[in-house]
Amino acid sequence: MVVKEQPFLPILLGSDMNAYGMARAFYEAYGLKPVVLGRSHLTPTQDSRILHFQQIDDLNSQEVFVGAMEKVAAQYPDKKLLLLACGDDYAKLIIKNKPTLQQWFTVPYIDESLMDQILLKENFYKMCEKYGFKYPGTTTVTAEDYESFIPPFDYPIILKASNSVEYWACKFPGKKKVFIAHDEAEKTAILKAIYSSTYQDTMIVQEFIPGDDSYMRVLNAYVGKDGKVKLMCLGNPILEEHSPEGIGSYAAIVTTYDKELMDQVRFFLEDIGYVGFANFDMKYDVRDKQYKLFEINLRNGRSSYYVTAAGYNLMKYVADDHMLDIKQNLTYADNEHLWMIIPKGVLFKYASNEKLKLKAKSLIREGKYTNSLFFNQDMNVKRWTKLSLNSLNYYRKYKKYFNNKGLSE
Numbered sequence: 232m233v234v235k236e237q238p239f240l241p242i243l244l245g246s247d248m249n250a251y252g253m254a255r256a257f258y259e260a261y262g263l264k265p266v267v268l269g270r271s272h273l274t275p276t277q278d279s280r281i282l283h284f285q286q287i288d289d290l291n292s293q294e295v296f297v298g299a300m301e302k303v304a305a306q307y308p309d310k311k312l313l314l315l316a317c318g319d320d321y322a323k324l325i326i327k328n329k330p331t332l333q334q335w336f337t338v339p340y341i342d343e344s345l346m347d348q349i350l351l352k353e354n355f356y357k358m359c360e361k362y363g364f365k366y367p368g369t370t371t372v373t374a375e376d377y378e379s380f381i382p383p384f385d386y387p388i389i390l391k392a393s394n395s396v397e398y399w400a401c402k403f404p405g406k407k408k409v410f411i412a413h414d415e416a417e418k419t420a421i422l423k424a425i426y427s428s429t430y431q432d433t434m435i436v437q438e439f440i441p442g443d444d445s446y447m448r449v450l451n452a453y454v455g456k457d458g459k460v461k462l463m464c465l466g467n468p469i470l471e472e473h474s475p476e477g478i479g480s481y482a483a484i485v486t487t488y489d490k491e492l493m494d495q496v497r498f499f500l501e502d503i504g505y506v507g508f509a510n511f512d513m514k515y516d517v518r519d520k521q522y523k524l525f526e527i528n529l530r531n532g533r534s535s536y537y538v539t540a541a542g543y544n545l546m547k548y549v550a551d552d553h554m555l556d557i558k559q560n561l562t563y564a565d566n567e568h569l570w571m572i573i574p575k576g577v578l579f580k581y582a583s584n585e586k587l588k589l590k591a592k593s594l595i596r597e598g599k600y601t602n603s604l605f606f607n608q609d610m611n612v613k614r615w616t617k618l619s620l621n622s623l624n625y626y627r628k629y630k631k632y633f634n635n636k637g638l639s640e
Contacts, residue, residue, distance in 0.1 A: 237263045238311055239310060239313055240263065240310040240311070240313070241253070241546070241550070243315050243316075244269070244315070244316045244321035245317030245321055246273045246275070248533060248603065249317040249533045250317040251276050251282075251603065252534075253545075254282040256546035258608075259539070261547075264280075266285065267283065267284045267285070268284075268285050269284065270287065270288060270290050274617055274621055277613075278614035279614065280609055291396070293324065301335060311554055313550060313553060315549070316340075316530045317530070319529075321530075322530040323346070323350075326340050326341060326346045329343070337554065339456070340506070340507045341504075345505070346529060349529065352369065352435070356369070362499045362502070363495065365519075365522065365523050366525070367440055367523045368383065368384040369438075370382065370383055370435075371435055373434075374431045377419075377422040386413055387412060388411070388418065389437040390409070390410040390418070390434055390435070390436055392433075392435070393432060394430075400429065400430075405638040410638065411439060420638050441517065442515065443583050444471040445467065445470075445582070445584035446516075447471070447514050448467060448492075448515060449468060450463060450464070450466070450493070450511040450513070451463070451464050451511075451532055451538050452496065452500060452509045454501070454507060455548075455552045456552055458504060458505075460500055461552065462559075462561075462562050463497065464486060464545075464564035465487050465493065466570075467485050467487040468481040469582045469588070473628070473632045478636060480534070481533070482573045482577075482625075483572075484537045484570045484571070485591060486565075486570075487567075497561075507530075508530050508545075508549070509527055510527070510532035512524075534572075537570035539603075540570045540603065541564055541566045541570075542564075543562065567594060568599050569600035571600065572603065573622070574622050574623070574625060575595065576626070577626060579592075
């Protein structure tokens with residue numbers, strides 16, 4: 232395609248699936264190749280001709296981050312630079328250092344004071360109460376009290392680390408991103424294994440909302456620099472990843488629509504003074520027919536290319552707003568589309584919601600489906616081989632790990 236030279240350049244922090252989806256969205260919208268910065272070069276962004284990768288050791292540490300970003304900015308003195316995070320640790324670093332970074336970059340993120348309100352659990356739940364969001368019963372447990380800890384709600388329960396950076400640095404047999412404990416003995420064994428490792432921070436304990444992966448919902452929103460929501464897109468996951476490191480990450484999503492929910496989230500975001508991307512994870516609870524909100528991420532979600540795939544280029548929203556000063560109206564996405572990162576054979580073998588499976592098959596027949604990593608305009612033998620092997624590996628992973636969220640391998 233013939234595209235005129237753009238006066239801006241996106242700088243993306245992270246080299247995972249989300250980074251590739253964001254780079255692809257920028258390439259599709261403007262024909263430009265973002266700069267992708269990461270501590271290591273992960274498979275999704277390897278052997279790609281739609282991005283430029285730079286490796287920076289320890290980029291996610293405060294000691295390295297600001298100095299490294301100043302050096303990167305100095306490489307592009309003639310461009311307006313748009314700084315975007317692909318993961319939580321980078322989003323937090325950008326927000327913490329926003330006043331300094333704004334010397335060199337456009338930084339479409341909230342301030343640190345609002346971040347603290349949203350991320351600190353006790354503040355977050357107060358916000359939920361104020362704005363009418365339901366949330367699962369939640370408490371915490373520590374290394375000091377885990378042996379005598381009794382959860383204040385019935386089993387099964389969810390266990391996950393509150394400090395994800397520290398947690399990923401630790402090692403112990405049977406380690407998973409999220410655990411489900413079905414009884415007292417399993418809960419004690421999981422906590423003992425965790426606290427026998429180097430991880431000594433708090434663990435979050437939540438009640439389990441019944442229902443398979445298809446009861447989850449994911450909502451990605453973009454709030455403009457004027458504080459008004461410009462885009463909302465709701466997704467209904469059909470299947471999540473089930474490997475130890477992938478539990479809770481979506482593997483296949485069908486876009487869906489719920490005006491009442493979108494209205495509620497839009498009022499919340501605009502009322503608290505939010506700007507930039509926001510990503511909400513929630514689960515539909517059949518017991519009271521309410522969505523239970525798990526968390527708000529201060530960035531677009533790992534699977535957020537589902538929004539672009541459905542016809543609403545998420546990166547075009549932020550760049551048109553901040554870089555090109557193009558006025559935008561509010562859009563509630565309502566195109567139906569299937570996004571996935573797994574082979575069709577895995578999806579239809581392991582997904583259990585028959586209605587959603589029929590919908591997925593129908594969308595595939597109509598050509599309304601996308602795997603964000605397989606991009607025809609960015610394919611070569613090396614990339615195709617790696618991605619194909621990666622894709623086939625999902626058959627092995629699901630066979631080994633499907634629905635195993637306890638301590639055993």
